[in-house]
Amino acid sequence: MAPKLFWIGLGNMGRGMCKNVINKADVQHPVLVYNRTKQKAVEYSTQFEEGRVEVVDSVAAGVAKADVIFTILAKDDVVEAIVDDLLGSTDVKGKLFVECSTIHPDTTARVSKKLVDAGAEFVAAPVFGAPAMGELGQLVGVLAGPEASVQKARPFFQGVMAKAEINMSGLPYEKALQLKVIGNTFILNMVEQISEGLVLSEKAGLGTQYVRDFIHLIFQGPFAAYADRILSGKYHTMDYPLFPVDLAIKDARHALSLAEAAGVHMGNLDVGLAHLEEVKQHQGEKGDIASIYGAVRAKAGLKYENEPTPGLE
Structure with a gap:
């Protein structure tokens, strides 16, 4: 059965990337979405058929329901704050986090350790390309982490969000950043x-x-x-x-x-x-x-x- 997906961050890049996941990926459940300003998430959801998207009130609520969690956020401190918040309130064991934000390699090392220590899987997956390329699914993804975890993340990249990928499978997360x-x-x-x-x-x-x-x-x-x-x-x-x-x-x-x-x-x-x-x-x-x-x-x-x-x- 296809995993339940949760998308965090609907900024310039996140909107198009999430849209392509919803429209092109093997999705059998409503895709959960969260944005700091909830109204933006609600407005975003209206472009899809009923039942394709579900807006959640908090990161913890979305993570609790999901198997695969995508994040694309603007700043390092925001990424770290969200990870700290959800680890204090939600069980992440067995869940896959696909981190697409452009953050410092050291930040990636810190947040990945916290999530993996709590029993989650992690893939560092920043992307190259402008927002227009994100809308068209023409980004280039860079995927690093354990091979088994990267393999779980790959179906959402080439042919969905991305036109190609740079596969760093088996390398430390921070190499992608x-x-x-x-x-x-x-x-x-x-x-x-x-x-x-x-x-x-x-x-x-x-x-x-x-x-x-x-x-x-x-x-x-x-x-x-x-x-x-x-x-x-x-x-x-x-x-x-x-x-x-x-x-x-x-x-x-x-x-x-x-x-x-x-x-x-x-x-x-x-x-x-x-x-x-x-x-x-x-x-x-x-x-x-x-x-x-x-x-x-x-x-x-x-x-x-x-x-x-x-x-x-």
Whole structure:
């Protein structure tokens, strides 16, 4: 019989991921969902046929009913608080926890030990990809932990939430988060390079259109998507960021912590983090990772907010 599933966290990434589990996985029971703001979970549930989703009032209530629990939360302290709370009120023996949050490897090591010591199974399963890819089930999952536990988690990834997976079966949980944290530095450095290139082309009198053409023809994929997001002006007009500045700063600091412990200097990351902190100062929590462009513009003597490129607004 298919396991009963519980999903914790319906943020930018969690909404699409959970939707694909509900619609594509072998689900024979209502999928339990929990969000800190209950009304958001209730509104989310209305997009599905009756009986497909059940909103629960607490994490403990959901865990008590479920066999497999997915978590994707914004910050390390939130993940740890939820684990501590449920361990103090719920029996987790025999349950599988699939932790998809982007957190520090040390945090993963701590929460996994607490859950495993209490008799649960654990899989570290962060994902690569933007929210739009999460909606389409086109993420890349990174799965680490005991082979038997990873095998239980895999049916919910490739072909459901993900287009592919990086299988770290048999490796310590924290290895998946090391890869995730390092991988996110590529995203930050990509946005930094696009921003610097576009600002230079504007200041040098070349304009941005030719650089955009170059990016689309040579790099494509996420490079092209971020170039368009930047030039559209969405980085300063969105009601809610796609990759919030607070999370980008958290990820950058995690990577720098990892680098310091390994004796590695990441100069590009230092520059990117400094620009993210300027974004935070200028836009507050509405800032997006793409807002690095605004910080680079301001440093070059241009207005932080660009004029949107026609056709990309």
